[in-house]
Amino acid sequence: MDKSLILKGIAELLNSRQQIVITVHTNPDGDAIGSALAFGQFLQKLDHDVHIIAPNHFPEFLAWLPGADEILVFEQDVKGSRAVLAAATLVFCLDYNALHRSGSLQDDLFKLTVPRILIDHHREPELDAFLWAYSDTRVSSTAELIYEFIAYYDFDKYIDNAIAQALFTGIMTDTGSFSYAINQAETLEIAAKLVRSGLDAVWVHQQVYDTFSENRLRLLGHAISNCMLVFEEFSTAIIQLSKEDLQKFHFQIGDTEGIVNYPLQMKNIKMAVLITEKKDTIRFSFRSKGSFSVHEVAKAYFNGGGHANAAGGSLKTDMSSAVKQLIDVLPEYKAILDSSN
Numbered sequence: 592m593d594k595s596l597i598l599k600g601i602a603e604l605l606n607s608r609q610q611i612v613i614t615v616h617t618n619p620d621g622d623a624i625g626s627a628l629a630f631g632q633f634l635q636k637l638d639h640d641v642h643i644i645a646p647n648h649f650p651e652f653l654a655w656l657p658g659a660d661e662i663l664v665f666e667q668d669v670k671g672s673r674a675v676l677a678a679a680t681l682v683f684c685l686d687y688n689a690l691h692r693s694g695s696l697q698d699d700l701f702k703l704t705v706p707r708i709l710i711d712h713h714r715e716p717e718l719d720a721f722l723w724a725y726s727d728t729r730v731s732s733t734a735e736l737i738y739e740f741i742a743y744y745d746f747d748k749y750i751d752n753a754i755a756q757a758l759f760t761g762i763m764t765d766t767g768s769f770s771y772a773i774n775q776a777e778t779l780e781i782a783a784k785l786v787r788s789g790l791d792a793v794w795v796h797q798q799v800y801d802t803f804s805e806n807r808l809r810l811l812g813h814a815i816s817n818c819m820l821v822f823e824e825f826s827t828a829i830i831q832l833s834k835e836d837l838q839k840f841h842f843q844i845g846d847t848e849g850i851v852n853y854p855l856q857m858k859n860i861k862m863a864v865l866i867t868e869k870k871d872t873i874r875f876s877f878r879s880k881g882s883f884s885v886h887e888v889a890k891a892y893f894n895g896g897g898h899a900n901a902a903g904g905s906l907k908t909d910m911s912s913a914v915k916q917l918i919d920v921l922p923e924y925k926a927i928l929d930s931s932n
């Protein structure tokens with residue numbers, strides 16, 4: 592369906608005052624949190640009652656965002672989260688394509704009797720789960736879709752510094768600081784509009800990226816020096832981080848963010864994979880450069896998906912079999928990797 596018709600349909604629901612809950616995916620990133628905060632503050636300006644629920648904790652490098660301290664974390668406050676969900680008249684699902692991506696929140700979202708509305712840029716949205724799905728896989732970030740939403744109303748009227756900071760955080764983090772998914776001029780035009788509205792983009796960048804602890808930086812060094820396997824013949828590099836590696840550097844949520852991108856800095860590496868050992872699962876984070884799609888790999892073998900150049904997945908297994916399973920599928924992709932550009 593035409594995007595403007597979907598916007599119109601959602602806008603009609605917003606004509607009357609709603610009790611809105613905005614939810615994001617598990618392990619929320621800068622785009623999830625930035626989009627939720629920008630959208631929430633915009634909806635408050637339209638006079639709606641708004642709460643944001645994240646399934647689990649978000650990284651500390653997003654805590655400075657205006658309004659972040661009011662986000663309910665489901666796993667930490669199940670009762671409070673259920674109370675706002677019970678009172679909701681509309682629930683928005685931001686930056687994820689399927690209910691199961693909300694992790695611990697999924698059963699509560701599934702049981703809802705009020706409409707769910709999707710705003711997202713991941714591939715293969717679970718359309719049946721939503722009354723409206725404002726989904727576009729061509730945009731850099733969900734934040735870009737929130738910008739479109741605000742622009743549909745009146746950008747100049749509703750933009751303020753807090754919303755601009757949140758939108759810029761979403762676009763900046765989902766494009767690796769404007770290094771990928773930026774071949775559409777609109778992305779850069781939106782960033783320009785945010786700067787023109789008075790946003791200090793350099794300051795925002797510093798808040799998100801220049802706040803490493805010593806442990807986090809040393810973990811990055813350890814990951815690259817000691818935990819990286821390079822498979823030249825498959826244009827692939829794998830970094831594996833065990834629970835012991837993480838404990839050694841006093842791991843905090845967010846500390847592994849960005850590590851997966853480093854192997855792509857090698858000239859002939861087209862796919863990078865970070866494998867981390869979690870409580871009872873193994874997490875996969877995939878990145879690629881060029882036309883090779885990691886979404887396909889994540890979907891086919893690792894219960895996941897995402898975007899062409901950034902995807903994730905997980906397996907219920909141990910570290911060494913997880914690494915082996917990945918190494919075993921590499922030959923299948925050799926021809927595509929070789930011919931991708």
Ligand code: 5GP
Nearest residue numbers: 876877894895896897898901902903904905
């Ligand atoms: P990350 O590697 O940063 O966790 O995830 C990369 C991208 O893939 C993000 O846009 C994220 O939302 C998406 N993603 C991560 N894990 C999954 C998954 O299990 N399924 C799907 N469909 N997308 C995922």
Ligand code: MN
Nearest residue numbers: 622686732733
């Ligand atoms: Mn996103």
